Structures are given as structure tokens and as C-alpha cells.
Amino acid sequence: MEETSKLGKFTAINEIARRRGFFWNSYEIYGGAGGFVAYGPLGTRLKQNIENKLRDIFVKQVGILEMESSVITPGKVFEASGHVANFKEPMVECIKCNKRFRADHLLEEHAKISSATAEKMSLDEIKFAIDENGIRCPDCGGNFNPPQQFLTMFVTTIGPYAGATGYGRPEAAQGIFVEFNRLFAVAREKLPFGVIQIGHALRNEISPRQGLIRLREFTICDLEFFFDPEKPCCHLLKDVENEVLPILLGETRLKNSEETIKVTVHEALDRKIVRSEWQAFFMAMAKRLLVEIGVPEEKQRFIEKLPWEKAHYSSQSFDQEVLLDRYGWTEVSGHAYRTDYDLSSHMKASGADMRVFKEYDTPVETEQVIVKPLMAKLGPVFKKESAKVGELISKVDPQIIRVAFEKHGYYMAGNYKILPEHVEICSQKIVERGKRFIPHVVEPSFGSDRLFYVALEYAYSIKDDRVVMKFPPCIAPTQIGVYPLMSKDGLDTKALELQKRLTREGFTVEYDETGSIGRRYARADEAGIPLGITVDYDTLRDETVTIRDRDSWRQVRSPIKDLPQLMHLYFQGKINFENLGKLV
Amino acid sequence: MEETSKLGKFTAINEIARRRGFFWNSYEIYGGAGGFVAYGPLGTRLKQNIENKLRDIFVKQVGILEMESSVITPGKVFEASGHVANFKEPMVECIKCNKRFRADHLLEEHAKISSATAEKMSLDEIKFAIDENGIRCPDCGGNFNPPQQFLTMFVTTIGPYAGATGYGRPEAAQGIFVEFNRLFAVAREKLPFGVIQIGHALRNEISPRQGLIRLREFTICDLEFFFDPEKPCCHLLKDVENEVLPILLGETRLKNSEETIKVTVHEALDRKIVRSEWQAFFMAMAKRLLVEIGVPEEKQRFIEKLPWEKAHYSSQSFDQEVLLDRYGWTEVSGHAYRTDYDLSSHMKASGADMRVFKEYDTPVETEQVIVKPLMAKLGPVFKKESAKVGELISKVDPQIIRVAFEKHGYYMAGNYKILPEHVEICSQKIVERGKRFIPHVVEPSFGSDRLFYVALEYAYSIKDDRVVMKFPPCIAPTQIGVYPLMSKDGLDTKALELQKRLTREGFTVEYDETGSIGRRYARADEAGIPLGITVDYDTLRDETVTIRDRDSWRQVRSPIKDLPQLMHLYFQGKINFENLGKLV
Secondary structure, three states: OOOOOHHHHHHHHHHHHHHHOOEEEOOHHHOOOOOOEEEOHHHHHHHHHHHHHHHHHHHHHOOOEEOEOOOEEEHHHHHHOOHHHHOEEEEEEEOOOOOEEEHHHHHHHHHOOOHHHHHOOOHHHHHHHHHHOOOOOOOOOOOEOOOEEEEOOOEEEOOOOOOOEEEEOOOOHHHHHOOHHHHHHHOOOOOOEEEEEEEEEEOOOOOOOOHHHOOOEEEEEEEEEEEOOOOOOOOOHHHOOOOEEEEEOHHHHHOOOOOOEEEEHHHHHHOOOOOOHHHHHHHHHHHHHHHHOOOOHHHEEEEEOOHHHOOOOOOEEEEEEEEEOOOEEEEEEEEEEEEOHHHHHHHHHHOOOOOEEEEEEEEEEEEEEEEEEOHHHHHHHHHHHHHHHHHHHHHOOHHHHHHHHHHHOOEEEOOEEEOHHHEEEEEEEEEEEEEEEOOEEEEEEEEHHHHHHHHHHHHEEEEOOEEEEOOOOOOOOOOEEEEEOOOOOOHHHHHHHHHHHHHHOOOOEEEOOOOOHHHHHHHHHHHOOOEEEEEOHHHHHHOEEEEEEOOOOOEEEEEHHHHHHHHHHHHOOOOOHHHHOEEO | OOOOOHHHHHHHHHHHHHHHOOEEEOOHHHOOOOOOEEEOHHHHHHHHHHHHHHHHHHHHHOOOEEOEOOOEEEHHHHHHOOHHHHOEEEEEEEOOOOOEEEHHHHHHHHHOOOHHHHHOOOHHHHHHHHHHOOOOOOOOOOOEOOOEEEEOOOEEEOOOOOOOEEEEOOOOHHHHHOOHHHHHHHOOOOOOEEEEEEEEEEOOOOOOOOHHHOOOEEEEEEEEEEEOOOOOOOOOHHHOOOOEEEEEOHHHHHOOOOOOEEEEHHHHHHOOOOOOHHHHHHHHHHHHHHHHOOOOHHHEEEEEOOOOOOOOOOOEEEEEEEEEOOOEEEEEEEEEEEEOHHHHHHHHHHOOOOOEEEEEEEEEEEEEEEEEEOHHHHHHHHHHHHHHHHHHHHHOOHHHHHHHHHHHOOEEEOOEEEOHHHEEEEEEEEEEEEEEEOOEEEEEEEEHHHHHHHHHHHHEEEEOOEEEEOOOOOOOOOOEEEEEOOOOOOHHHHHHHHHHHHHHOOOOEEEOOOOOHHHHHHHHHHHOOOEEEEEOHHHHHHOEEEEEEOOOOOEEEEEHHHHHHHHHHHHOOOOOHHHHOEEO
16 A cells, blocks of 8 residues: 555545544535635644644743734734735736636646746746746636736725725734834843744635645744844754754756755854854754654755745745655745844834844943034024024034034024034043844744644555554644443443543543444544553453554553553653553 | 722733733834734743633543634625624714714713613614713714714635635634534534634724723634534533532613522522523533632622623523623623524525434334326326426425315316326325434633633732732743752752753743842742742752742742652642642
């Protein structure tokens, strides 16, 4: 069964996903709605476990702060961030049937123009390519109207006034940037620090496809890491410097090659393949995360984005990709060096000071020329207006006044003629304790739904013609199954007690008494439950149970009283299945 | 300090919330956006812990299934559910300054008309009350335009076609109802079963106020519990039947009294105060949840909703309320008996069969009269049309044909005259194995942000002029603080090691070395960290540390090696602070 055809494996996963309640297309009773999925009970837990694994790595271990803000966002935010201007895709409409398509997708499918190339084409170039390749409406064969840009944000109105435009956020990052000042205060005003937000996001795709890979509503995990660009060193680099990153360089891609180089984090930085230490650090952590959710490192790579592929805010970008059976290499996380683009934009648009203060090691002394209005001299000349004139003078760059005096012998402050005797020009010593600057940002950004799909595909395996979902125990949606051998003679009561007890210990435990024990094991394997505990007649006599391993189908026997402790150690990854008891 | 004025306490909580990063109003740099809040790091964790407590009770203990679907929802769903027609609030607009207000709020504030009364008023009655009470624009004193209904759902367009209206879901419940068939299959087609969805929801409030209590974007926890109305018994009732519910009855409210009665779940059902066993069960569980997040039972009550206060889908509703310092009695959960309203509506609108099949204990045999067209007789009479005539006959209720024969001697099928000899009337035995029916639904629905605010207010306390946030340990955003007495002599290294070790054990642990130990304790009390572990010079000698209790400020001394185990037991609620070591 290892040679399951590509369509077969994809179809099989989707069939299991629907039948067992991992996920399915939403709103089927209303004919479906492209780009929306529903996660069933198993899927919801799997997705949560993956998100919690991400939290575990970044929030608990690295110390990143977590925040939560709204999906609906006032228009100003995405105007300032550049999304209203840039978050668009080229679209064509069929003249005949009025159906609309993403122009770049048509070029990819019908003119073999790579997405990398299509992304840098202007609307005119797209029109030319469509005409040249004779691309017509895939649905009715009609011709297309000229391509236009379509804003792929959901638009709405906030409150009862027509003018108050709101957008569904296409990323959680802006929710962090606009709250930077408060978050920085909470971080006790120390750099570097990072903030993560995990939440729903929206992209109003023109024609969504590819199931979980391209959704209109999805869960994004945006991590914004703020640091002083003059102190770009990552103090945690030691932990990852020997981690190997498989990288497909931009220059290699330009040669139409897909050859990756394998470099350690250390080398990647030394050779300036990755420009920021923090970016390299997060790429290494991202690789580890994927390994933990079941993707071996040889099925991962990082591709460097070409200049025209990068988001409008990014200085250097890598995509982390995973090899998928049907979709090929697929992005699961993006790693962008956003510099100070976002904070600067919001600072400019809002007028709020978003700079942070940095103290110099030793204060810097500078001389500053100042112009002091002499009120005693101004009074007799300007009478009632002398205060106003004085104020005008103080607002002008002293240098301008000095030059005017030298050139003309006077300076015109508005309509008021100021003579040298009206003011005193002197210099003053200024001690600067430090300076204000805008932090730089490195951003790893994960798509939760893609991580979910990847985990599903890499868990999928066939053993003796049966599906076994081999989720790593740390993300398995159900941890333990409890089964009475027969649902009578007190075996069921005993098993239910055990299920309750293990649930109280914090485990996710399923009780199943329906059908033969073989059928129940098969059902459990398909749901990816790592351990199955069977209560049999011996249990009533000696208080021991059988524990079955999902992957090897081997069984061990253990006393009930040891189970809580054993289960904790097993799911913390401290012991293996073999350590759970005596092999049967 | 116990007599903190009401304004004082409210203000103090909001100040701490902002400063320590529990929550604040979003988008402040752009002048704010009413009805949106941002949760900072402490708040995000507190909110997650509360949601996880809810999961723990309902998903893990009761066995409710969890699902996740989209916030943006195709228009058809909310047309079918009745929201497009009913989810509206009365609004008035000032003629002079064009500002818009919720009419019922104006009546409450300026005409002392209770919300219960305002909610049942028609637009004409509202207009009359506004005129009669001389209510004018609170901002400019202008008169109002006639009141109109404002749809309080966010409206958007899904995809590139103008007609495809989508709404931001105002409740997560519909996401469950529309997926009922799949969810029922996942539940192995057995009733009763329940599904919960915890996620963001949107209500486009006209003029939001009251901070966290009335938001435009919030987190809702909707639990839909499906059962057979002919088998309404709750098999879990035993666990809660002696739980006391303080209830403010509808009839009492009509007498303008706020007197609650205290009845056990058992009595409430016996006296038909609560009509559904499952509803009573969930009310009891809701009470326990609130106790667990820190609200004593005497600060809780359930009020019965009056007919005109209930949502359009509800047959009997109770609100669970908590007494808040500033807002008075405030709804934290709603308990509605939604009957088969929603499934029926979606079945009608979509055409999908959402009934479930119920097998009879013994199959039911019935006699059915049938009319068989005799083609041999019809042929000669109706020629080419005889097939059509035969079909017409089979579609008619046999009873009608029999009556026509008796009365007139013939039956007119359209324009065709059917005589008794054209057909054979006979009776046939039908064995019905069971029947199809639409399950009923009881819904407890919690507002996550309100639970959060309630937890914050009930945790707030003052001790020796300092704020101590006494969160129950099970929801405290940070569980453990680790402090080196001094940040030198290896105490810091030792403390950091301990912090890492406890983090690996799964705890949320904060390391703090800044400032005097007293200041650090004070900071920790304000953040509500239940336990503080101090590493001092004795630690280096004997591997023991001090553990400090946030609430009593008492300290015990324990060996480092015992800490993981002790902490687990403490946070699982199995041991008290006193059991953590030897009192210092």
C-alpha cells in the first residue's frame, strides 16, 4: 500500500478527515462556501495541540509575550500599513459568463508562467500574456475583460456611520504593531522582546482552491520580534547554531534550479545568506517545530524570496516549505525581516511617538546655537504683539536667523521685521543622555491550518491494509483510549472509572465499548490515539491492564495504580512505550 | 481600603489592567475604536486559562465535542436562522449633529424606562416615549429623526462578486447547527450529545460602552446540546441535583421585585421552574464554573427572561448574572431552550434533511390503503395519456379517491374522469422500524470577555495598601515567580536553572531579578502570581528554597528536588500551601 497513488492518498486523507471529524468544507447544506472549513472534534484538538506546541516553544521556552486583538480593524490601520494599497491580486473577468479568476493562476496553469514570474508582472504585461497565449475562460471559453487589481481584504463598516470602513485583518501582525507602546511598557521597556498573536485572519481570495492550503478564513500565528538594529546579536544563538538549515537560495532559483544548500545556522550567518541573527534563530526554531509535529527534516526547506515576491514591507524573506504529496513544496511559515517599516508607518500616520529611548554608555555633550528674544527690546517696537513676535522667533531654526542677519541685516518673522538688537544669539551646551530610535522587526509567521494539514499528511500511514494516523504523542488529538474487553461483568464499570481517573489527571481519554476489541483498536488507530488501555478479566483479579501501542501494535501489562505517573512520563517524552510495563 | 469607592475600584482595576497588560482599549494611537479591546500578555493567559477551565468542565468532564468554524458566514445561514430579520436594535439620529444612539439606552437613561420594558416597545412607542419625555441629543441638544431598526451584524462581501453577502457571526451557535449532520455522524449517530464552539464573534453595536461588558468583537463559548424531546432525561443529573440555584423568577420581576428564591436543581425541576433537565444541569455547571474562577455563590443569580426579552429562537431562557461593583448584576452566561427552532429553520432553508432516525422498541405495524391504477383498463380509455393518468392517480391520497367514488361514482384526476373499475383499491401492511425527528437543543452560552472581567474584579483585593490579585491558582496567568535574592554570587544562575526546569515541567514561570525582593513580591502580587520561590545563600548550601504564598504572605522552606511534584499537586488542587514545606 506504500505506493498509494497521489490522488489516492490525498483523497484518502480527505475522506478520513470528513468521516472522523478532522475537518471538512463548511456550509455544505447551503452548497458550500469556498475557502471556509469546519474543524470537527478531532481536528479542533489536533489544531489546538499544534498551536499549543508553538506556544510551548516560543512563549514558554523563548519567553515571547502573547497578545490578542480583534479581527475587525479600523481602516486607518491598514491604510498606514500599506495593505489598502498593496494587498491586491490581479483579476480577470469573463466577458461572456462574468466569472472572475485570479489572472496569475490562469497564467500558471495555461501558459506555464511560474508564480515567481507572474507575481512581478504589471496589469499590462498580464493582459499581453493572456492574449498571446490565447487564454480563455476555463468555464465557458469566453474572452476576458482587461485585468484589474482586486483588494483581497474583507471590507465592512464599523458602527452605524457609513464612512467608518473596517477591514478583516489579513495578518495578526498589525494588531501587535499598533499596540507597540503599551506592549513595550509591559515588557518593562527593554529590547529585545517579542510578541506573538495567534488568531483568525481573513483574505478575500478571488477563487479559493487547494482546501486547507488557501482559505478565506484561517488561523495565523504572527510573531513580531523587536530589537535594536545597532545591537542585532541574538543571545540565544548558541542553542541553535549547529542546527542545519536546507536553503534554496534566490540566486539558485533564478537559474531555474531547485538545489538546496545545507548550512548550519552559524554558516548561514557567516556567509551572510541570512542577514539577521534573530531571523536565523527563528528559522531554526521553526524547523524544530515542524520536526516535533511529525515532518522529518529532509522534507523541509527554506526558500529565499525574490525581490518581487516579497511582501511590501520586507527586506529579506524566506519561506519555510514542506513537501506535500499533492501540493508539492508548500509554504508553512514565512520569515520576513520587516525592519522598521511598520512602526515607522504607524508613527507617521498616527502622530504617536513609537520610538524607544536608548541611553548612551557615556552622555554626549553638544553645543547648540539658540536665539533668545529680548522682550525689553521687542516691547517698545511691537507693543501688544511683542509676545507673539517673541514666540515666532523662538520657533525658527537659529541658523536661519543668523544667516538672514548676515545677508540682509534683518529677519522677517512673518510680517515682523526683526533686527539683530531685538535678540541675543548665544550657544548652549546640551548633554544628551541617549537617543530615540525605532526598533527593527524580524517576523516568523505560521499558518496554523497548514501546519494542521501537514501534521495530518505526515501522520497518515498504512499498516496491514489499515490506516494508522501516527501523530507524535505530543499533538495526538486523543491521548488514551480505554476499552473494556466486554461491556459486562463489571469490566465496563472498571474501565469507566479508569477513564474518569485519567481524565482528572489532565489527559484526553476516550472510552469505547462498542464492537469487537479489534474493531475498536482499528478505530483508535485511524483517530491516531497513541495508547490503548484494555480492561479484561485479569484486571478484576490483579488490578493490571494491557497497554497497546498504536504504531507497533505491541502490548505491555501494567498495574492500574502506576498508570497516571507512567502516562505523564510517556506524554512528556521522558519514557518510551517499552518502559510502560512488561511486554505481553 | 475595603471601602474603596465604586469609581475608585473600577478605575483601579482598569489602571492595573492597562499598566500590567491585562487589557486596554485597542487602536489608541488612532484615537481608539469603540468596542474593541486588546489583551496583553497577562490578560491573554488569564483569558485562555478561563476558556480552558470551561473546556475542562464541559469537554473533558461532560464529554461535549468541540468544533471550530469561521467568523465570516455566508448570508444564507443568518437569513435562515432569523438573524437578518431580528438581530436589530432601535436607533435614533440627531437631526442637528447626525450622531446616532441606541434608542432603548436613551430611554433607560433619560426616561427611567427599564431595559425590560424598552425591549418590547415598537418603533412608534419609542418615538412617543422620546417625544413625551423630551429626550434630546446628549451631545448637542438637537431633536431626533424617527427611530429606525439597525442591523447589528457586520456586513461584508465574500469573494469578488457583489451579490455574495457575508456576515460576521454574532454567535458561534449557527456554525454548529449548519454542520449538524456531520457532527451527528462523528458522534456515531447517538443522542444526546453536545457540541461547543469557542471563538470570536461580532456585534456591530451602535454605540458601544461599558468596556469589556459590551464589545463589538468578543469571544463567545456556545454549547449546543442535542437531545430527543421524547427522552428529555439528563443522565448526569445525579451529580448536580443538590446544587442550589438562586433564581429570580419572571413573575417576581413583573412585580418589580429582585427577590431570588434558592432552590436545588431537583426542586427547580420538580416545581417546573426550569422546564428542561438538561438546562438545569448546565445551569448548575455554570454556577460551578463561576465559583472556580473566583465568584462566590452568593454573588451569582439566574434571572428568568420575560417573553419579550428572549431571543427570537428561545422557548425558556435564564441569564446567569454576577454582581459587579460598577455594572451591578451583569449577565455572564445565557441559558436558552432553543427547541428545534434552528435545525428546523436550516432544514427548511437548505432542503437538507436534518432529522435523526429513532428506532422503535418494537416495530409498529400499520395498515395503509393504496390505489393501484390498472393499466389494462386505463389504456383503452386514455390511450397515449394513460401512463400520465396512472401517475396522477398514484400521487393522490387514496382516501380522497375512495370518498369521491362513494359520493360521485367517479374521481377527477385533473381533467381525466376516473371510474372505480380503472383502479384497484386495496390495503397493505406497513412495518415502521422507527421515525425521523428533529432533536431539541438546550444552549448554555458564555461570554469569555465577561468571565475574564468578572475574574479580574473578584481577584482584586487590597492588603496593607497594596493590590493583590487573588486569582484562584487554576486560572492565575502566571503560576510561579522565581527570584534570586541577589542577582550575583551564582544566585541568579541557580534561579534561572530552576525557572527553566519548572517551565519544562509545564508551569508558567516568571523570572525576576530587578529591584529589591520586596518590590518583586509586590509586583508579583499585583500580577496575581500564587507562589514565589526565592533562591538565597542557603540554597547554595542545602538546595532548599523559600516558597511564598501570595495571599497570606507566609513562607515555607522546601528542597528544590521536591518542587516539580509539589507544584503539580498544588496546582491540581490536591494540596494546600501549608503542605508545600516547613513554615518559616
